[in-house]
Amino acid sequence: MATVTCHNLYKSFDDQPVVQNVNLSVPPGEILVLLGPSGCGKTTTLRLIAGFEQLDDGRIEINNQLVADGSRHVPPEKRRIGIVFQDYAIFPHLSLAQNVGFGLKRGQSDRVEEMLNFVGLGGLGERMPHQLSGGQQQRVALARALAPQPVVLLLDEPFSNLDAALRVEMRQEVRRLLKASGTTAVFVTHDQEEALFMGDQVGVMNAGRLEQVGTPEAIFHQPRTRFVAEFLGQTDFLPGEVTDQGVQTPLGTLPQTLPLASGTAVEVAVRPDDLLLEPDEAGNGRIVSRQFVGIAFVYGVRLDDGTLVHSWQPHENSLAEGTAVTVQFAAPHDLPCFHQNHIVPDKSR
Numbered sequence: 001m002a003t004v005t006c007h008n009l010y011k012s013f014d015d016q017p018v019v020q021n022v023n024l025s026v027p028p029g030e031i032l033v034l035l036g037p038s039g040c041g042k043t044t045t046l047r048l049i050a051g052f053e054q055l056d057d058g059r060i061e062i063n064n065q066l067v068a069d070g071s072r073h074v075p076p077e078k079r080r081i082g083i084v085f086q087d088y089a090i091f092p093h094l095s096l097a098q099n100v101g102f103g104l105k106r107g108q109s110d111r112v113e114e115m116l117n118f119v120g121l122g123g124l125g126e127r128m129p130h131q132l133s134g135g136q137q138q139r140v141a142l143a144r145a146l147a148p149q150p151v152v153l154l155l156d157e158p159f160s161n162l163d164a165a166l167r168v169e170m171r172q173e174v175r176r177l178l179k180a181s182g183t184t185a186v187f188v189t190h191d192q193e194e195a196l197f198m199g200d201q202v203g204v205m206n207a208g209r210l211e212q213v214g215t216p217e218a219i220f221h222q223p224r225t226r227f228v229a230e231f232l233g234q235t236d237f238l239p240g241e242v243t244d245q246g247v248q249t250p251l252g253t254l255p256q257t258l259p260l261a262s263g264t265a266v267e268v269a270v271r272p273d274d275l276l277l278e279p280d281e282a283g284n285g286r287i288v289s290r291q292f293v294g295i296a297f298v299y300g301v302r303l304d305d306g307t308l309v310h311s312w313q314p315h316e317n318s319l320a321e322g323t324a325v326t327v328q329f330a331a332p333h334d335l336p337c338f339h340q341n342h343i344v345p346d347k348s349r
């Protein structure tokens with residue numbers, strides 16, 4: 001049984017729908033990440049689960065208890081949820097121990113110390129928040145949210161105030177702590193790398209709708225919509241045509257993955273790591289841009305038919321702009337193929 005179930009959530013502000021037909025379920029102990037661009041409705045979905053917003057339609061269950069539908073609204077404090085926001089929201093005038101103990105009944109000082117130890121701040125209970133780094137403050141926020149043993153923890157962009165290096169460290173640490181405590185969590189971010197790292201499941205939202213929910217690998221390698229393909233990493237689209245032999249593209253024929261008739265025009269999504277480049281005077285494209293991104297070069301290649309694609313190459317394959325090249329597929333998996341608004345069937349269910 002799922003710990004959190006959302007069924008057909010619908011919410012509008014000023015007659016503008018911001019969450020539409022959102023369905024998701026989070027099994028016990030799993031982390032579901034809601035990923036999407038700014039304004040797509042991630043935070044509103046989280047606030048509906050928390051009870052800070054009232055549903056217009058749909059149903060939310062937490063631990064198999066109905067907490068919201070079109071007519072019922074259980075208030076946030078009765079939902080047994082924990083919340084971690086991006087701005088930490090810890091009380092500046094309370095010590096760490098007082099912060100962590102805030103939601104606990106009196107006499108639970110053992111639990112306070114246990115939680116401070118759990119997040120790596122054991123023995124620092126008397127300190128004040130201003131004496132802590134940003135990462136440490138976020139640990140306090142996590143300890144405070146977990147102390148009352150919530151049924152589900154909701155995290156809204158919890159690392160966005162941290163610098164890049166600390167973000168990476170904290171995401172590893174928080175995932176480890178959530179797994180160690182068996183906590184069920186819903187985590188909101190617009191950062192795809194963070195989503196792929198944190199999530200057992202990732203739900204990609206676009207304009208109020210969940211376009212796909214799946215494991216990080218499935219979302220990345222088998223996007224079901226063009227939007228999901230584009231949102232997760234740099235993606236180019238090759239024109240293709242369905243034939244009896246497979247999908248014909250400017251880079252050769254690929255296996256046919258969609259149930260479409262011969263002659264149908266499609267687009268094939270390719271990422272920079274899906275393509276090989278070789279210098280070749282008689283090749284099928286020419287390098288038009290060259291970008292150093294630290295671990296590799298990213299080359300922009302204009303194919304003979306005019307399509308622009310990108311390819312990552314190791315430093316030893318250093319090529320100048322203007323070099324004629326042969327571009328080949330190198331992906332060890334089927335490349336996702338799209339036909340207008342056709343949604344790729346989900347084979348994992």
Ligand code: ATP
Nearest residue numbers: 013014018036037038039040041042043044045190
């Ligand atoms: P971000 O990453 O920028 O926070 P988001 O995906 O979390 O974006 P939401 O905060 O859920 O998006 O907002 C979705 C839409 O709903 C936005 O257009 C926003 O302006 C609108 N919205 C959110 N809350 C309210 C509100 N209380 N009143 C009116 N409009 C709102």
